[in-house]
Amino acid sequence: xxxxxxxxLQFAITAAFHFVFVPLTLGLSLLIAYMQTMHLRTGxxxxxxxxxxxxxxxxxxxxxxxxxxxxxxxxxGMNWAEYSRYVGDIFGSPLAIExxxxxxxxxxxxxxxxxxxxxxxxxxxTLSIWLVAIATNLSALWILIANGWMQNPVGYVINNARAEMxxxxxxxxxxxxxxxFAHTVLSGWALSGFFVLGVSAYHLLRxxxxxxxxxxxxxxxxxxxxxxxxxxxxxxxxxxEVAHTQPTKFAAMESLWDTxxxxxxxxxxxxxxxxxxxxVEAIKIPSLLSLLAGKEEIKGLKEFHPSERPxxxxxxxxxRLMVALGFLFIILSLWAFIKMKTPETSPxxxxxxxxxxxxxxxxxxxxWIVAEVGRQPWIVYGLLKTADAxxxxxxFPQVVASFIGFTxxxxxxxxxxxxxxxxxxxxxxxxxEA
Amino acid sequence: xxxxxxxxxxWGLLWAVYFALDGFDFGASILYPFIAKNEMEKKAIxxxxxPVWNGNEVWLITAGGATFAAFPTTYAYMFSYLYTPLxxxxxxxxxxxxxxxxxxxxxxxxxxxxxxxxxxxGSLIPAILFGVAFGNIFMGLKFDDAGYYGTLFSLLNxxxxxxxxxxxxxxxxxxxxxxxxxxxxxxxEKAIQQANRFFYLQGAFAVLFLILTAFYTxxxxxxxxxxxxFIVPAVAVFCLFGIRIFLSKNKIGKAFISSALFIISCVFxxxxxxxxxxxxxxxxxxxxxxxxxxxxxxxxxxxxxxxxAIFVPIVILYQAWTYKTFMYKIxxxxxxxxxx
Numbered sequence: 001x002x003x004x005x006x007x008x009l010q011f012a013i014t015a016a017f018h019f020v021f022v023p024l025t026l027g028l029s030l031l032i033a034y035m036q037t038m039h040l041r042t043g044x045x046x047x048x049x050x051x052x053x054x055x056x057x058x059x060x061x062x063x064x065x066x067x068x069x070x071x072x073x074x075x076x077g078m079n080w081a082e083y084s085r086y087v088g089d090i091f092g093s094p095l096a097i098e099x100x101x102x103x104x105x106x107x108x109x110x111x112x113x114x115x116x117x118x119x120x121x122x123x124x125x126t127l128s129i130w131l132v133a134i135a136t137n138l139s140a141l142w143i144l145i146a147n148g149w150m151q152n153p154v155g156y157v158i159n160n161a162r163a164e165m166x167x168x169x170x171x172x173x174x175x176x177x178x179x180x181f182a183h184t185v186l187s188g189w190a191l192s193g194f195f196v197l198g199v200s201a202y203h204l205l206r207x208x209x210x211x212x213x214x215x216x217x218x219x220x221x222x223x224x225x226x227x228x229x230x231x232x233x234x235x236x237x238x239x240x241e242v243a244h245t246q247p248t249k250f251a252a253m254e255s256l257w258d259t260x261x262x263x264x265x266x267x268x269x270x271x272x273x274x275x276x277x278x279x280v281e282a283i284k285i286p287s288l289l290s291l292l293a294g295k296e297e298i299k300g301l302k303e304f305h306p307s308e309r310p311x312x313x314x315x316x317x318x319x320r321l322m323v324a325l326g327f328l329f330i331i332l333s334l335w336a337f338i339k340m341k342t343p344e345t346s347p348x349x350x351x352x353x354x355x356x357x358x359x360x361x362x363x364x365x366x367x368w369i370v371a372e373v374g375r376q377p378w379i380v381y382g383l384l385k386t387a388d389a390x391x392x393x394x395x396f397p398q399v400v401a402s403f404i405g406f407t408x409x410x411x412x413x414x415x416x417x418x419x420x421x422x423x424x425x426x427x428x429x430x431x432x433e434a
Numbered sequence: 435x436x437x438x439x440x441x442x443x444x445w446g447l448l449w450a451v452y453f454a455l456d457g458f459d460f461g462a463s464i465l466y467p468f469i470a471k472n473e474m475e476k477k478a479i480x481x482x483x484x485p486v487w488n489g490n491e492v493w494l495i496t497a498g499g500a501t502f503a504a505f506p507t508t509y510a511y512m513f514s515y516l517y518t519p520l521x522x523x524x525x526x527x528x529x530x531x532x533x534x535x536x537x538x539x540x541x542x543x544x545x546x547x548x549x550x551x552x553x554x555x556g557s558l559i560p561a562i563l564f565g566v567a568f569g570n571i572f573m574g575l576k577f578d579d580a581g582y583y584g585t586l587f588s589l590l591n592x593x594x595x596x597x598x599x600x601x602x603x604x605x606x607x608x609x610x611x612x613x614x615x616x617x618x619x620x621x622x623e624k625a626i627q628q629a630n631r632f633f634y635l636q637g638a639f640a641v642l643f644l645i646l647t648a649f650y651t652x653x654x655x656x657x658x659x660x661x662x663x664f665i666v667p668a669v670a671v672f673c674l675f676g677i678r679i680f681l682s683k684n685k686i687g688k689a690f691i692s693s694a695l696f697i698i699s700c701v702f703x704x705x706x707x708x709x710x711x712x713x714x715x716x717x718x719x720x721x722x723x724x725x726x727x728x729x730x731x732x733x734x735x736x737x738x739x740x741x742x743a744i745f746v747p748i749v750i751l752y753q754a755w756t757y758k759t760f761m762y763k764i765x766x767x768x769x770x771x772x773x774x
Binding site: 056059060063064066067068069070071073074076077078079081082083084085087088089090091092093095096097098099100101103104105107108109110111112114115116118119120159160162164165166168391392393394398401402405409413416420423424 | 481484485486487488489491492494495496498499500501502503504506507509510511512513514515517518520521524525527528531532535536539541577581582730731733734737738741742745746749752753756759760762768771
């Protein structure tokens with residue numbers, strides 16, 4: 001254990017926790033905005049009750065997304081001072097833009113929405129939740145542009161012993177960042193769809209407020225299906241981009257050791273990094289890997305010195321599991337979609353959907369493992385090694401204390417969050433006003 | 435050259451606005467356990483900061499982001515040198531945010547008590563530590579080109595602690611006035627009482643700070659070189675008296691504006707003295723991180739200037755609208771009906 005490893009673990013834990021809270025806010029905010037708009041248009045009070053019920057769950061989650069986000073911004077300077085000094089000229093900009101353009105908007109108007117029910121007109125109130133929803137997703141855009149630059153640095157020159165920006169639009173329009181944004185945001189939408197389906201399933205199974213939750217179920221089913229389909233389509237494009245820009249990550253994702261043209265894919269595979277081979281390779285589908293990567297020749301891991309390779313088993317397994325879950329989501333949401341007019345007639349489906357709530361969360365975490373672990377040993381791919389990025393002024397006991405502190409504190413927060421979400425989900429909507 | 439000065443002023447402005455806004459959230463939350471004696475009064479104080487605290491905190495995030503984008507070298511070293519105090523501030527801010535949001539959703543009295551404590555501690559700690567951190571930055575940190583030699587305890591020196599307490603009392607007065615503006619009459623009286631009481635401590639520590647500054651820092655050098663700038667601390671003193679005068683005349687709104695302007699002019703008093711340093715080195719000025727040796731490239735500064743010139747005015751406009759919308763006296767009836 002040293003400062004480097006602990007700092008990495010600490011960043012992993014704080015980022016992972018942040019991403020427990022964030023994805024639900026990406027999609028749920030849009031659904032609430034939709035519900036409130038429908039109330040405005042149809043005058044149906046059920047839509048208003050929906051907006052309030054899901055809104056309360058949204059607020060519980062949003063608070064934690066915000067407070068855990070501050071940590072990430074501060075940590076770049078605290079634990080990764082050499083990184084910040086080296087790339088701040090480029091990397092700082094999207095972060096500052098995120099705060100100025102998006103974060104102000106979402107935080108300010110969430111306050112307006114929570115406290116404005118009786119203070120501002122229904123139209124203005126509905127507009128405020130739309131602003132929250134748009135700003136939340138816009139916030140993800142700038143953060144993922146920043147992360148996209150770490151994955152595929154563009155628009156810079158090395159000058160004054162650091163990376164300096166020479167082309168702002170290249171940084172903003174980096175295909176890697178934009179694909180990653182689409183993939184991440186859609187996965188958050190899918191997660192939100194499954195959240196709505198799962199909570200609705202809970203109440204439908206108990207025959208509680210059946211009409212109300214059938215309506216919610218319908219909205220959740222459509223949203224989950226569309227998002228689940230799109231997340232796979234975009235994911236495929238994203239993987240192609242990875243194959244193109246990050247050959248070591250792509251080879252690790254597929255555990256491909258030897259450079260091959262017309263590479264096949266094995267449905268069952270188990271890597272053995274020590275001996276630079278795979279222990280299991282079964283159920284071969286010829287040419288599939290080359291087809292998916294969108295290019296003939298794919299570089300194998302052996303082309304790269306072992307010190308240039310990411311941890312292979314973790315990257316590989318995370319990727320496979322994420323993809324498997326992605327396809328499972330299509331099947332589940334298709335099932336929900338087909339049954340969405342009469343979901344109460346299929347208790348088995350409802351039970352499965354209820355217990356599926358955690359699955360998109362797991363898929364999201366796996367995705368981030370692929371993205372971040374798969375980029376190692378680089379912090380900025382091909383430009384700066386993680387080992388050279390850590391703060392020099394920070395001492396071991398400080399990081400031990402902060403690591404333990406974050407783990408315990410965030411653990412407690414997660415417990416509180418899940419407890420409150422479960423309580424208020426189970427409680428159901430407020431009764432109709434007489 | 436001019437871009438760096440622009441960003442230095444902006445850097446100061448972001449901190450000033452942050453303290454002027456989140457400062458009253460801190461103050462209200464510190465007074466909270468002492469003046470709110472029943473559930474209704476507690477709800478009233480939380481409601482007074484509820485709609486705005488989150489938007490206020492974003493000024494801190496923007497100050498951090500702007501430091502990163504405009505002065506990356508300063509961002510890197512300031513945050514890693516001040517690792518432990520920043521960590522404590524972070525934990526406190528997380529606790530504060532969660533407590534303010536979750537207390538209204540608590541299901542038992544025990545949970546409410548835990549969140550009550552969180553609101554208090556989570557505001558008390560940053561109120562003091564931000565002051566300690568800025569006091570130490572004014573003094574200069576102990577670093578050279580090989581690294582940093584301070585510890586958490588070396589930050590808790592006389593000047594740092596006096597600055598910390600000045601921040602604390604200033605925020606308590608600021609928060610007391612804010613609460614008085616927002617809550618029903620009986621509770622407002624109690625808040626005013628506290629603001630009046632802490633005003634004397636605020637004034638005493640302001641004087642102490644101004645005296646100690648001459649001995650512990652080089653902040654006055656810039657003022658002696660260009661005496662015209664003395665106008666800024668003069669405005670601060672003027673505003674300080676304004677708080678007292680308006681409070682005694684029961685003009686709470688004007689007292690609040692005086693208090694906010696006091697905070698802003700205090701921050702700029704420090705900033706002007708600091709120029710052109712962002713973090714002076716107390717070992718040798720040649721190691722100091724200045725706006726010139728730690729800034730981003732002119733290209734990046736230009737881009738960021740354009741972004742800020744467009745969006746910060748927009749932010750100010752809609753936040754001003756929010757304040758206007760929520761600038762009303764909370765009634766007991768409304769507290770009973772509040773759903774969240």
